[in-house]
Amino acid sequence: MDKDGASLLPRRTTRSLASASSSVPDAKVNSLGPLTIDDLLVGGDPISLDGLISSFPGRSSQIHQILHLLGPLNSPILPLFVYGGSSTGKTSIVLQLFRHLNRPLVYSSCRTCYNQRILFESILSQLLLHRRNASNGYSNAKRCERPSDFVNCLRDALTNVINNLKEKSETQRGIGNMVYLVFDNFQLVREWDKSSTILPLLFNLHDLLKMPEVGLIFISSTSPDTFYSNMGYVEPIPVYFPDYTDGDIRQILLRNQPNQNLYSSFLKVALSHFCRMTRQVDELSTALKPLYDKYCEPLKNKEVIPTGDMKRKLFTLLVETREETKQKGNHNNLKHFEEIGELDFHMSTSAKYLLISAFLASRNPATLDASLFDAKGGSDNRKRKRKASEKVLEKKETLEEELLMKGPGSFPLERLLAIFQCLVSVAEEPYDEEEQTHDGLGVQGGNGGLMNNVLLQLSSLCNANFIYKGRSCPIEGAMRYRSTISEDLALKVARSLKFPLSKYLYRR
């Protein structure tokens, strides 16, 4: 659409509209994957309303609602607040609607513009038709930090743009003289440093500017009631995007599939199960993809149209694999490293020992260190074999609960090093036990290569977020650490070292 309009415009305006309404949606659309209609976008054709609705299954009422609220050409608008859960198509629908309507918009995402200054400068740069390049040192059009400067600059820039648009709409119909400012990911603003001033400012921007030609659209994943603050504002008009229903999800997932029949028979067996866990399309599509590959594995020809019998066979195969994956627990593309498995990341042996010792230091109470590491790796103490009384049991329960609540404990560096030394000496040189001392700082270079560069290893483990480095303790003044790894991971690491970790774990 912009290419058609471009030739009729003075040069500066082309840039503005090209950057304001076409380049931004393009970039956005590419990242959203299967939901988009980027084939139409690349051609730059205007989208008909029907095309728009058909490309977003289950969203026609929302599209109509926004369309109604935006109104006909040149009609002023009160601020809109578009909200709904993640991956419900808020941003893409708003942007595609503007493509359909062929109206200029300034899009800024509060995720990429992660603080007040960057947000202000990005909006101004877009409005001032500024493009960052080598000649201006990739700087923004204006430096603007204070809200007061921003509103002044914004008013100037907007008047300029609106005047340009008015001139333009005399020659070319259909553009109108409205400019829309779209703030995406608006919920993130609440976590900014100066959120208590910037939020009321943005919500009140419409009243502050007093320009009927400016429309504001906020897109947020949380509802308007989560934005209440001490400062009031007149609430924007809410537009709600509910999560997709199962039927909608099926339609969305079916789009862009080469073999519709096969995929729909796959969805019939797989989707309902997954929908019980999550209804977010992006997660579902990534989770279903490997499963679909599994489903198709027995088929030689991917173009085949499934018959009833074949469906049944595939289904039983799928159920088997599903049970497998269920046991492994990784069918919901969790990014956590536990699933990567023991062989999927590499670590030096000393780092592994350090990791284990950090885990032990976090898990075991410090008072038990002596008994665990003293003689022969702390063989099980006899106390526990005694029958526990009611009271002790109760105490144990509360302790357990406390542990669940508190999470891993923190420990000073000395304790970590002491445990590390013990572990290393037990594993490597079981014969020189007499050298072990209780004071952990006795690292006298006696026990070989593993003790080298421990601090370096520690800092790299900290950087990898396996060990959390806390603030220094106000009383002792020393830095305290905390291990963040789960027991499973610790056990895996121990297994790779053939280290009997469970022997050293204190069980309550």
Added chain:
Amino acid sequence: METWEENHKTKALNLLRTRICDPKFMFKPLYDSPDSNFSKLKFMISSSVTEACNNSILLLGPRGSGKTEVLDLVIQDLFLEYPDSISMIRLNGLLHFDDISAFKEIARQLCMEHELLFSKTASFDDNSQFMVAMLKECGLAHKTVIFILDEFDLFAQGKQRLLYTLLDAMQSITSQAVVLGISCRLDADQLLEKRVRSRFSHRKLIFLPPSVEDTQRLLAHVLTLPMGPSFPHEYAIEFNSKVQKILEDKRLKETLNKHLSFDSSVKHLLRFLFCAISHMDLQTGFLSRENFETAFSSIHRQPKLECIRNCSILELYILVCMKRLEFKEQSLCNFHSVMKEYKSIHDSFQNNDYYARNVCLRAFEHLIDRELICFTDNRGHSLSVEYRPVKLLISPTELHQGLRAYQSCPVSRPIEQSYCYFVYVPHYEIRMPLISVQAFHCVFGLFFHFWVYFVCYFFQSLLWEHIIIY
């Protein structure tokens, strides 16, 4: 012929939308009587312009009651009457809450007004001296400077140097200025320091939401099309008669009452009208009562219930687990304790919805994203998500209603079974240590749901006006 028809329908829609978005138009009919705020304010300002004296006035009232708009109307009139003897400085507490930027802005606007060269690099001291000197000059030239301080309460934070300098400069005999403070805090003058308060003339104008009759008048004023050449005569007549009919409809009055019982300010009414008008059918070109009904339902949402409706079954399980823990008076819970509860539910009800721990963790994170639960600490990254304590942000009634309304929930029975013996817990609110908005939810959680939202909304507006504080 057809396009002409389409055109004038669109034009009517555009006219209505322009009216609603132009607040000045809205407030005109409300303020034509002699004892209205409009006439009072106009009298006060014009007398200080003609008599060359200083004045300071506070305009107070809830948000959206038209303080700024009425002031704008007054200023507009005064500019027509005394074009040469007024100059206006506008500040906003949201933008100029610190003294440096406030003085800079004053200097900038004074320079613009008097065609002087504004120096961006001028210091705070330069700017304040410049302002005092300009005030003196304006006084000598018999020109009244009107300072409009929007969000006045925000200027009263900190040392109040701006207010002090302004009001102190007004004590001198040569100056001629009017300071107008606009605030939604009714106690705005109590926020002032002693040295400022003593220099402030305690004139206050209170703006109240319009009465029911005024609202009706306003509606008619907004929605009727003008008779004249801009619209075809028959169309305008029919449009206006339909609007008249709608406005007299009992059901509409009911809807309107319901809407205004949340907040009866004009701005709130305008939101509603805007929504209704934007749903106008362009085929027929007339408003209908259904438009208003749609607008009502689209404005008044129940976000927490919607959130619950969006949850997957697993997420519902986690919510119910947390609720059960709350019922057991376990004051703190985190992911691990929720999982323990989840397992016990699974053990006692034998459903097949038992998922692996990491799947649950993901669902747990979704709930945090949806803001149905939140972390109670703000320690950030010191602990992993599993160990950080969380709390529920919905009341038992909301959860119960959400579960009831949950469509296609095949396991709603076990969930509800596991749920039902803690729905009606008396004295639930006693366990809340701090009053928060959430606690407020809970206190009124046993009432009818609609009223919960009403109460919350009301609570919020009380907060804005600082009648209660956190």
